[in-house]
Structures are given as structure tokens and as C-alpha cells.
Amino acid sequence: MNVTLRQLQVFLSVAETRNFSRTGNLIGLTQPAVSRSITELEAQLGLQLVNRTTREVELTDAGHSLATRLPRVLDDLDSTLLDVAGMATGRRGRVRVASSPTLSANLMPECIALCHELHPGMELMLLDRVQNATLASVLSGEVDFGVVIDPEEREALTCETILSEPFLLACPKEHRLASLQQVRWKDLNGESLVLLDHASGSRRLIDEVLARLGVQCTVAQEVGHSTTIFRMLEAGLGVAVIPQMALPPQGFAGDSGLCVRPLTPRMDRQVMLVQRRNRALSPLAQTAWQLVREQAAKLAQASPITSRNSRPAAGPPRA
Structure with a gap:
């Protein structure tokens, strides 16, 4: 089917103006050229799109269907062409x-x-x-x-x-580790940990550090989001090793009941x-x-x- 972009644009203008002459004035074509473009489009589709009268143009059912769906298609095409043009210009x-x-x-x-x-x-x-x-x-x-x-x-x-950022310990304020200014990884021995699950890019790194330092912990819960970790800690389900970026932007609120401590030796992701x-x-x-x-x-x-x-x-x- 050899349908041109120009034919589609002419048809859409005709659908809006319902007049070949007005369409021609809008897009810079003569009235016969507009009529010819519509005729060629109808021939390619094998359908009549408009009923022609002496005063105006009426859309057929097929014409209504095309006129309804065509604007979105042309918008998608414009967006695609802008994407490609942006590759060349680096600006849009x-x-x-x-x-x-x-x-x-x-x-x-x-x-x-x-x-x-x-x-x-x-x-x-x-x-x-x-x-x-x-x-x-x-x-x-x-x-x-x-x-x-x-x-x-x-x-x-x-x-x-x-960016390089450290892993930190998050725990309830009443936990024994909260009294320390810095927490050694080995201090986590025997603790119940709430950790991000293995879908996280950080989990593999945390597991490697714990294994390398010989830290023996129980993974009490594995979750998908850091916010869930904090709710688990507030419920008293353990402590957590988290990346620094997982902290709330303003840190833990005073009424959250949680605190964060550096882990030594420092391990980064x-x-x-x-x-x-x-x-x-x-x-x-x-x-x-x-x-x-x-x-x-x-x-x-x-x-x-x-x-x-x-x-x-x-x-x-x-x-």
C-alpha cells in the first residue's frame, strides 16, 4: 500500500475543513490538487473516504474512522522523527x-x-x-x-x-549497637538482619562482605524496598545493613525510633x-x-x- 504522508495530511485537513478549497488555502495546494490527493488515497485504501457535494465534503464511515485515529498516528510519527533528529543535533x-x-x-x-x-x-x-x-x-x-x-x-x-558510597548500620535506638559511635562488622555476629533481597544490586555486595569478614548472622527478612526495611526495624525485627543512599533525605525523624551508625572497616558500593x-x-x-x-x-x-x-x-x- 503506497500511501504517502502528504496524502494523510491533506485528508486530515479536509476532514477538519470539510472543503477542498479551504484545505488548499491552508496547506498551499490548488483545489484540484487536494481533490487528486484524496482520490489517490481512496484508491490505495480501496475505500471511499468522502462524499463530494458542490458546497462541502462529508466523511463516510471509513473516513470518520480514519480521521479519528489518524491524529494520534501522526503525533507518534512526529515524536519518532524528533527523537531521530535529536540524535543528529544533540539538542532535541x-x-x-x-x-x-x-x-x-x-x-x-x-x-x-x-x-x-x-x-x-x-x-x-x-x-x-x-x-x-x-x-x-x-x-x-x-x-x-x-x-x-x-x-x-x-x-x-x-x-x-x-559515585562511591558506604554501607551503614540502621537499628532501633534502644538496640545495644545504637550506643556505639562506630560499629564493627564483627559486632553484627549473632544479630538478626533485615536486608534487601537478591534483586537488589547491593545484596550481593553485602553478602560478600559478611562472608569475607566471617560475620555469622541470621537473615530474618528479605524485602524489596528500603522503606519496608525501616518499618521492619521499627517493629523490632532486627537490624539492617543499608547503602547510604537508602536513608531518607532528611535522615530519621526524631520520633522514628531508628538511628544509623557507620560500619568499620568502611565498605563501599x-x-x-x-x-x-x-x-x-x-x-x-x-x-x-x-x-x-x-x-x-x-x-x-x-x-x-x-x-x-x-x-x-x-x-x-x-x-
Whole structure:
């Protein structure tokens, strides 16, 4: 079916004006050219779209159906073309980013807001997914890049560390460990832990640290979100090892009954930008990559714990 974009645009204008001459004046065609365009479209579809009279044009049932659905199709096409144009100009279009939950909640909102402010032509679309799903969306090409915790498998990825942050202990204020200014990992021996489940990028790292230091704990509960961890702790179900970014932005409220303590020796998780290896970022995606990196650096500088070990990152990878 050899239907042209021009024919569809002419038909949509005719559907709005119900007059060939007015349509011609609006889009810069003669009345015979408008009529010919509609006739050719009808021939391609094998359907009559309009009933022609001497004064106006009436839509047939098929014409009504096409006129109702066509605007959304043309809008989608415009959006797609803007995306592709953005790849060339680096100024306008859509960038898709996948991110793990704690990063989606504590890093990406500021990035999206900053994108609106600094790059009004860029639409930063966030997919909030668990770590494995985030990595899968990067490898499949569903997104331009991802923001994750240090992945175990990197062979198919290009990675850049943008932030190092420590694991901390969260516990009820009346717990025995709350009286310490710093808690050794070995002090966790025998404790009941409430931890993020294995869908989290942090869980593998926490398990590795506990095993390496010979800490024997009972995992009392495994949950998917840090907010659930805090409710579990408030109910007296144990203590938790959490990444610093999982803390509420203003810390624990005075009436929460919880506190946080540094764990020694300090063990960090690495927050990384990842993209599929040997796949070049578009100019627009490179701009978004740079924006996320810079926002992560600001987050590190604002934290008295993280800033001690933060390092400047390299430029965005290029294939």
C-alpha cells in the first residue's frame, strides 16, 4: 500500500475543513490538487473516504474512522522523527534511562528536574526497575543507558563509576549497637538482619562482605524496598545493613525510633553508568550521561561521609 504522508495530511485537513478549497488555502495546494490527493488515497485504501457535494465534503464511515485515529498516528510519527533528529543535533529528543530503585528515588529526580531546566528540548524518560531488569534493558537496547550498582558481569557493558558510597548500620535506638559511635562488622555476629533481597544490586555486595569478614548472622527478612526495611526495624525485627543512599533525605525523624551508625572497616558500593559495549551514545544521550554524572558528583560532595573518598569521573564513553 503506497500511501504517502502528504496524502494523510491533506485528508486530515479536509476532514477538519470539510472543503477542498479551504484545505488548499491552508496547506498551499490548488483545489484540484487536494481533490487528486484524496482520490489517490481512496484508491490505495480501496475505500471511499468522502462524499463530494458542490458546497462541502462529508466523511463516510471509513473516513470518520480514519480521521479519528489518524491524529494520534501522526503525533507518534512526529515524536519518532524528533527523537531521530535529536540524535543528529544533540539538542532535541528523548533519552531513555533505566535505573535501580534506590537510585531512581534518590539520584534521578534531581537529574530529571535539571534536564528540564538546562535542556528543555530533551525529554529524559526513566524506567524504574530492579538491577537485573535494568541491565537487561541496557543490553537489549530498550534504553540508551542505565544507572546501576556495580554489576557482577561486565563483559558486554561499558561502565563508568560516578559515585562511591558506604554501607551503614540502621537499628532501633534502644538496640545495644545504637550506643556505639562506630560499629564493627564483627559486632553484627549473632544479630538478626533485615536486608534487601537478591534483586537488589547491593545484596550481593553485602553478602560478600559478611562472608569475607566471617560475620555469622541470621537473615530474618528479605524485602524489596528500603522503606519496608525501616518499618521492619521499627517493629523490632532486627537490624539492617543499608547503602547510604537508602536513608531518607532528611535522615530519621526524631520520633522514628531508628538511628544509623557507620560500619568499620568502611565498605563501599559503586554506583555506575552503564551502556552496551560497542554501541555509540547519540549526542543527546551523551548530554544526559554527563548530566547524571555531574549530579552524582554534587551528591557526593554534599555528603560528609561519601565526599572523603569521591573521585572525579572520566568523560562519557564513545564507541
